[in-house]
Every structure is written in structure tokens, then in C-alpha cells.
Amino acid sequence: MSQFPDNLNPGTAADIKSHYLLVGSIFAPxxxxxxxxxxxxxxxxxxxDAVHRRGGIxxxxxxxxxxxxxxxxxxxxxxxxKLIAKLGELGSAKRDLRAKIFGGGVVLNMTSPFMNIxxxxxxxAEDILKAEQISIISADTGGxxxxxxxxxxxxxxxxxxxxxxxxxxxxxxxxxxxxxxx
Amino acid sequence: MDYISDEDLIQELKRRFEDNAIALANLRVxxxxxESLNEKLRQSEALKSNFLSNIRNEINNPLTAITGSxxxxxxGKGSPADVRAxxxxxxxxxxxxxxxxxxxxxxxxxxxxxIAISVARVDVAALIRNLIKAFVRKADEKRIALKFECxxxxxxxxxxxxxxxxxxxxxxxxxxxxxxxxxxHEGKPVVIRAWKDGAQLRVxxxxxxxxxxxxxxxxxxxxxxQLDMGIRKRHRGQGLGLAITRAFLEILGGSISLTANxxxxxxxxxxxxESGTESEGDAVSESGNELLFDTGTQF
Numbered sequence: 001m002s003q004f005p006d007n008l009n010p011g012t013a014a015d016i017k018s019h020y021l022l023v024g025s026i027f028a029p030x031x032x033x034x035x036x037x038x039x040x041x042x043x044x045x046x047x048x049d050a051v052h053r054r055g056g057i058x059x060x061x062x063x064x065x066x067x068x069x070x071x072x073x074x075x076x077x078x079x080x081x082k083l084i085a086k087l088g089e090l091g092s093a094k095r096d097l098r099a100k101i102f103g104g105g106v107v108l109n110m111t112s113p114f115m116n117i118x119x120x121x122x123x124x125a126e127d128i129l130k131a132e133q134i135s136i137i138s139a140d141t142g143g144x145x146x147x148x149x150x151x152x153x154x155x156x157x158x159x160x161x162x163x164x165x166x167x168x169x170x171x172x173x174x175x176x177x178x179x180x181x182x
Numbered sequence: 183m184d185y186i187s188d189e190d191l192i193q194e195l196k197r198r199f200e201d202n203a204i205a206l207a208n209l210r211v212x213x214x215x216x217e218s219l220n221e222k223l224r225q226s227e228a229l230k231s232n233f234l235s236n237i238r239n240e241i242n243n244p245l246t247a248i249t250g251s252x253x254x255x256x257x258g259k260g261s262p263a264d265v266r267a268x269x270x271x272x273x274x275x276x277x278x279x280x281x282x283x284x285x286x287x288x289x290x291x292x293x294x295x296x297i298a299i300s301v302a303r304v305d306v307a308a309l310i311r312n313l314i315k316a317f318v319r320k321a322d323e324k325r326i327a328l329k330f331e332c333x334x335x336x337x338x339x340x341x342x343x344x345x346x347x348x349x350x351x352x353x354x355x356x357x358x359x360x361x362x363x364x365x366x367h368e369g370k371p372v373v374i375r376a377w378k379d380g381a382q383l384r385v386x387x388x389x390x391x392x393x394x395x396x397x398x399x400x401x402x403x404x405x406x407x408q409l410d411m412g413i414r415k416r417h418r419g420q421g422l423g424l425a426i427t428r429a430f431l432e433i434l435g436g437s438i439s440l441t442a443n444x445x446x447x448x449x450x451x452x453x454x455x456e457s458g459t460e461s462e463g464d465a466v467s468e469s470g471n472e473l474l475f476d477t478g479t480q481f
Contacts, residue, residue, distance in 0.1 A: 022297060022298070022299060022433060023433070024292075024295060024297070024429075024432070024433065025295040025296065025297050025298075026294070026295035026296070058295065065223075066219055066222065066223075067219065067222035067223045067225070067226045067404070068403070068404060069403055069404060069405065069425050069428055069429060070289060070292050070293055070405050070425050070426070070429050071226070071293055071405070072292050072293050072295065072429060073293075073294075073295035074429075074432075078293075079295065082294065082295060
């Protein structure tokens with residue numbers, strides 16, 4: 001399998017298309033893209049089709065849609081199902097898909113006595129992928145720091161950088177980054 | 183070997199019995215929650231099917247009015263006043279139809295996760311003035327005056343520059359404006375205010391209409407929900423506007439609040455953060471950061 005070139009600066013690679021993935025959105029292009037996103041307690045599932053060498057990624061904030069507002073991929077159960085469907089539309093069979101999971105950091109000042117939202121997001125991703133029989137071949141989840149990741153949809157490689165900001169600050173930071181990305 | 187006394191046995195059984203009772207109570211609470219969640223999801227699905235049947239009224243009826251009026255115009259009969267009236271029908275019906283379709287497309291994009299953001303420096307005051315121009319004919323039908331109060335430099339015709347996604351901001355404000363006109367009483371004004379509060383942009387839209395009961399306030403942001411539903415339904419629309427408005431605001435890092443207007447009716451206020459100036463230069467290694475360069479042998 002191809003490696004992410006060592007000298008590649010994903011932020012400035014001019015000849016490769018890039019995409020900034022917003023929270024609650026899904027991106028599964030037919031051609032090669034470097035997809036960037038920033039995660040706090042949110043989780044991204046990267047799916048990669050080893051046969052056709054293409055992939056897709058989502059970015060969800062909460063595990064399950066509870067009927068509030070729109071049934072958008074802000075919720076994990078919707079985001080993962082729609083990502084699989086989108087890759088399916090491109091012609092990728094589910095049996096060819098492999099998964100990587102990122103994010104789900106621990107929010108420190110939690111007031112809820114229930115399980116941390118980051119952990120619940122990770123758990124949901126694992127449960128759904130298991131039910132869909134898609135193997136998780138790597139994961140970088142939990143912890144107290146936010147993550148920035150860059151997903152190469154062609155090679156399936158994922159470049160992860162731990163942010164110096166704790167998870168609680170990442171949502172704000174993500175807003176800032178997305179506004180300045182274009 | 184120690185034997186437990188009858189007394190101890192009774193105490194132990196009592197304790198276990200109490201534990202079971204607590205567990206059972208917790209289970210009941212959880213079951214209750216799951217039942218209400220299930221009911222809400224069921225309702226949401228039912229509303230989605232209603233939407234498909236309502237679409238006939240919402241799309242077909244305006245189209246019938248448009249083609250009917252156009253045919254009358256084409257017949258070439260009628261005074262200039264008749265022509266104007268027919269043109270007004272066509273304009274208003276087409277305007278409504280376009281508005282509803284834009285909302286359906288926006289909801290579809292949001293639910294598909296295909297939303298992108300394109301940030302630019304916008305003059306919020308000019309954007310609102312243009313929206314008012316677009317809605318003025320619709321408002322005239324109900325003799326509603328659209329008033330704009332801008333707290334901006336350069337007086338009432340001044341500018342209010344702000345960095346955000348202009349298309350989304352326009353959809354947010356136009357939905358609030360459309361609701362205010364739709365649910366306002368005849369002859370009452372709709373007042374739009376825009377101002378900056380530190381780094382935040384705030385826009386409020388106030389009507390003097392039927393208002394929203396406290397108990398219903400949590401429902402109005404759900405999709406396909408209108409408070410006045412079923413066969414009595416008197417108001418147009420799909421019940422998508424506020425769901426879209428809130429979803430766009432979340433994406434833009436903003437929020438929306440609803441208060442009762444002292445003059446009767448409702449005031450919706452949005453609050454939006456301006457983009458920061460932090461540079462996007464941290465894509466490569468920095469000292470002190472852990473870099474995980476995942477080349478993966480399998481993937």
C-alpha cells in the first residue's frame with residue numbers, strides 16, 4: 001500500500017484537491033482529496049475501499065438522533081449509515097471497506113453523570129461498524145487533547161496531529177479554523 | 183466456621199430487596215425515556231410522510247394559480263389594473279414557491295451532510311434591506327410594514343460589515359422574516375433590528391402576531407412541525423424554516439433565542455460569532471505536538 005509521502009505538506013500541496021470537513025457533514029469524493037477536519041469530543045470515521053482506492057469521511061457530534069431538529073449527520077447513527085451509502089453509490093462494496101476511527105476526546109468539565117459524550121461517540125462508531133461487519137484497522141481516540149486530521153482519500157492514510165488545546169476548546173477552535181480555511 | 187444468624191439473614195435479604203427495588207425503579211425511568219424517544223422518532227417519521235402528501239398543496243396550488251393567471255394575461259384582455267393584479271398574483275405565488283423549494287433543498291443538503299461554508303465580508307445592513315425589498319409585496323397583502331432599525335455607523339443608511347457566510351445568513355434572516363409576516367396579525371408591523379455586541383452580530387425579528395405558547399417553544403425547531411397542523415392548518419410552509427435556521431446557525435457557530443414580544447407576538451434573536459483571525463498554519467509539525475504519521479500497512 002502506498003505511503004503518505006514524507007515530504008508532503010498536506011496544507012500546501014497545490015496539485016491535490018483539498019476539502020475542509022465541517023461538523024455534521026460527510027465527504028466521499030470519486031477522486032483524490034486531502035480532507036482536513038478538527039475534532040474535540042466529535043468523532044470521525046474514515047472508510048477506505050482497498051479495491052478502488054477511494055474513501056470517505058464523516059464528522060459527528062452526538063451519538064444518536066433523538067428526533068430533535070433535522071435528521072442530519074451531526075448524529076453518529078445517521079452519519080455512518082450515510083457514509084456507507086455514499087461510498088456504495090460510488091460503487092464500493094461494503095466488504096471492501098476498512099475503517100479508522102478518530103476523536104472522541106474527554107470533555108473535562110462535564111456536568112452530566114452519564115458516560116462522557118466522547119466515549120459514547122466512540123462506542124457508537126464501534127458498535128455500528130461491528131454490526132455492518134466493517135473492520136476497524138486503526139483508531140486514535142479518547143484522551144484530553146483535540147485532534148486535527150488529514151485523510152488522503154486515495155491512499156487511505158490519515159495524518160493526525162494532537163492539538164495543544166484541550167477538547168473543551170476545540171469546538172471554538174474548529175469554528176475559527178473553518179472560517180479561515182478558504 | 184461462622185453461621186449467620188436469622189437476624190443477619192433478614193437484614194441481608196432486606197438490603198438485597200431494597201437494591202432490587204432501586205434497580206427496578208431506575209429501569210422504569212430508563213424504559214420511560216426510551217418509550218418517549220421512540221414515540222418522538224415515530225412522530226418524526228409520520229411528519230415526514232405528511233410532508234410528502236402536503237407537498238401537493240404546497241407546490242401544486244401555487245403552480246395552478248401561476249399558470250391560470252398567465253393564461254389570462256396571454257388572452258390579452260383586461261385593463262392595465264387587471265394586468266397588474268394578475269402579475270402580482272404570479273409574482274407572489276412564484277416567490278412563495280421559490281422560498282419553499284429553497285428550504286426543501288437546504289434541508290435536503292443538511293440531512294445529506296453536504297453543506298459547505300463560504301465566508302466573505304458582508305454588509306449585513308444591505309443584506310437585510312434587500313430582503314425587505316423582496317418581502318415587501320408579500321407584506322403589503324396583509325398591510326404589514328417592515329421596519330428596519332440598524333445600529334450601524336453612518337446613520338440609518340449606513341453599513342454593518344461582518345465576516346460570515348452571506349448565503350446562509352440570508353437564508354436565516356429570510357426564514358425569520360417570512361415567519362414574522364406569515365404569523366403576524368394584519369396591519370401590525372414587523373421590526374428587524376441588527377447590531378453588534380462585541381464580536382457578535384445580533385439580528386432580531388419581532389412580530390405582533392399570534393405568539394408561541396411557552397409549552398410549545400421546544401417543538402418549533404423540529405423538522406416538519408407547525409403548531410397549527412392537521413386539517414385546520416391555515417399557514418403555508420413545510421415547517422422546515424426554523425429547523426434549517428437553527429442548523430445553519432450551529433454550523434456558523436451561532437445561536438437563536440425566542441422571547442415574547444410585549445406588544446404581543448414573538449421576537450426571534452440570532453447571535454453569530456465573527457470569524458477569528460487565527461492563521462491556518464498548523465498543518466505541519468510543531469515542537470511539542472505529537473505527530474502520528476499513520477502510513478498503515480493495510481490501509
